[in-house]
Amino acid sequence: MDDGDIRPVESHRELPKGSDFSQISPEVLKASESWGVNDYNDISEVYEDAMGADMAEIIFPVHKQLLATELNFAEKHRFLDVCCGTGSYLRQLSQAVSSDSELYGLDLSKGQIEAAREKDAGGIPVKIKYAEGDAVTTEFPQQCDVVTMNLDTMNHLQRPEDWEVVLKKIHDALKPDGLFLFDINTQKRLVQDLNFPEVIVKPGLVHMDIGIGSEEMGDFIKQQHLMLAFKTMPDGTIKDYHARIQHIAPTEEKLYEMLGAAGFTSAQPVPISQEVRGKHIFLKNRLFIKARK
Ligand SMILES: C[S@@+](CC[C@H](N)C(=O)[O-])C[C@H]1O[C@@H](n2cnc3c(N)ncnc32)[C@H](O)[C@@H]1O
Structure with a gap:
């Protein structure tokens, strides 16, 4: 299967297919072929309200508690997301760090970066420096104290070799002893959860992820889903937004092997309480990792 082919995927292991759980018309499937894999530009207008803000409100406190044992927030530090x-x-982080700390954000999507700058224009304690670019090829700021990749962004890197490149780049961008905090959708989440539709319902906004199919790729599993959102506009009309998302996830053994190969001296799961996991459906079968240079 190449990246342009999003028909339900047959697999050796009889993985569930999106078409087992949803009925997507051929017209919509055909249209989605032109959306561009992992292109958030269209959905960026509703991304923050649908999930971005909610997930940061859950993930940041977990990181803050963990980082409080590692560094003094009152001192200057450099963070890269x-x-x-x-x-x-980063806006949550901006509230917690010293005024001379440096916050950097990188994203591939022009729409996401524009939305970020718009949100920041409302006023934040520490200015965030954004760059638009591909994590695989863009140069990272160096000598970082902490690098993060939140909300399954690792899974968005499309090829196993991209994971290796980005892990090495993050390792190299960290100061000695620096920390890399990230979370991934596990293989279990790709196959068991994301092949079922997941729906977020809010006043005037409905967001859904609808699985299309999954397949095995050696130590990785690949899964594709359509992201659809419907927003009620002030004049009562409904506007729709979309993205075609492809995730890949390695076995946990392979993940730790790649972290070691990138040079990290230690890596372990961050325990997440049931209470925290219960706060959002996206936390199901999500693995949080703390890795040290
Ligand atoms: C699920 S969102 C997570 C965004 C953010 N980390 C958060 O917690 O809300 C995935 C993001 O990864 C970005 N992305 C996907 N592939 C990328 C790449 N190769 N380089 C940089 N950004 C990428 C997308 O544009 C999107 O904003």
Whole structure:
């Protein structure tokens, strides 16, 4: 299967197919072929309200508690958030760090970066420096104390070799002893959860992820889903937004092997309480990792 082919995928292991759980018309499937894999430009207008802000409000406190044992927030530090989306995590960070700390955000999507800058224009304690670019090829700020990749952004890197490149780049961008905090959708989440539709319903906004199919790729599993959102506009009309998302996820063994190969001296799961996991459906089968240079 190439990246342009989003028909339900048959697999050796009889993985569930999106078409087992949803009925997507051929016209919509055909239209989605022109959306561009992992292109958030269309959905960026509703991304923050649909999920970005909610997830940052859950993930940031977990990181803050963990970082409080590692560094003094009152001192100057450099943070880099790779695939920062609409900047929701960095805005939370901005409230917690010293006024001379440096916050960097990088994202591939012009729409996401524009939305981030718009949100920041409302006023934040520490200015965030954004760049638009591909995490695989864009140069990262160096000598970072902490690098983050939140909300399954690692899964968005499309090829196993992209994971290796980005892990090495993050390792190299960290100061000695620096920390890399990230979360991934596990293989279980790709196959068991994301092949079922997941729906977020808010006043005037409905967001859904609808699985199309999954397949095995050696140590990785690849899954594709359509992201659809419907927003009620002030004049009562409904506007729709879309993205075609492809995730890949390695076995946990492969993940730790790649972290070691990138040079990280330690890596372990961050425990997430049931209470926190219960706060959002996106936290199901999500693995949080703390890795140290
Ligand atoms: C699920 S969103 C997560 C955004 C943000 N980290 C958050 O917590 O809200 C995935 C983001 O990854 C970005 N992305 C996908 N592939 C990328 C790449 N190769 N380089 C940089 N950003 C990428 C998308 O544009 C999107 O904003």
